[in-house]
Amino acid sequence: MAIKTFTTGEVLTSADTNTYLTNSGLVYVTSAVVTSAVSSVTIDNCFTSTYDNYLVIGSNIGGSASVDLYCQMRYAGPTTQSTSYYQGIGGITYLGGLSTPLSGNNASAFTLGNITSGGPRKPFNMNVFQNVGYIGMTIQTWDSNAGSFYSGAGYINTSRTYTGLIFSTSSGTINAGTFRVYGYRQA
C-alpha cells in the first residue's frame, strides 16, 4: 500500500507503523565502507528485480595518490562487465574554465574523476537505471581537491541483468570512503 491517510482518533496499529516506516520513497539496500587500502571495492547483489532505479552515494572517498576512480557493473557469476562503456561527463573548474572531459567510447569502465590522498575527499551521487537492453547512470561529483565540478551520464551497450558494481582506481589504492546503495521505491 503506497499511501494511507489516517483520520483523527483512528488507532495507529503496529502493522501500519511498520509498513509505512519501511515504505519510504528511497529504500536503503546496502553499504560498503573502506577501512584499509584496497585496489577495488565490490558490491554484489545490490541490484535486484525489486527496483528499476538506484541511487549510489559515494562519500569521503580518498586514495593513495592522485588517481581516477572507476566504476564497472557486475552480473551473474559474479563477473565484471569490462567492455561497452559509453559516457560523457563534463566539468567546470572553480576558476570558470572547462575541465578535461571524462569521455568513454566502448571503454572498459565508467570513469568518475579524480581522487587524491589529501584535500576534500571525493563525493558523488550516481543514479543507476536498468532499462530494457542496457544499464545507464547519471552522476554529479567533484575531484577530490574540489578543483573541478562534474555532471554527466553514461551507459553500457550490452544487454544483461546487472546485479552489482565494483569501484577501482587507475593505480594505487582506495584508502577511504563509504559507498551506499538505495533503491527507488516503485509503487
Next chain:
Amino acid sequence: MEPLLGTFHDALTGETITRELTAEEIAQLPKLEIPKSSEE
C-alpha cells in the same frame, strides 16, 4: 609486486571479505586511456 587486495560485499548475505584479487579479476579491471581529470 605486492598482491592487489579487494573488498567484496554481498548485499544478499551482508558478508564482507577482503582478499587478494585473482588473475581473472585483475584482468577485468579497467584499462583506460582517458586523460586524468584536472584538479585545477
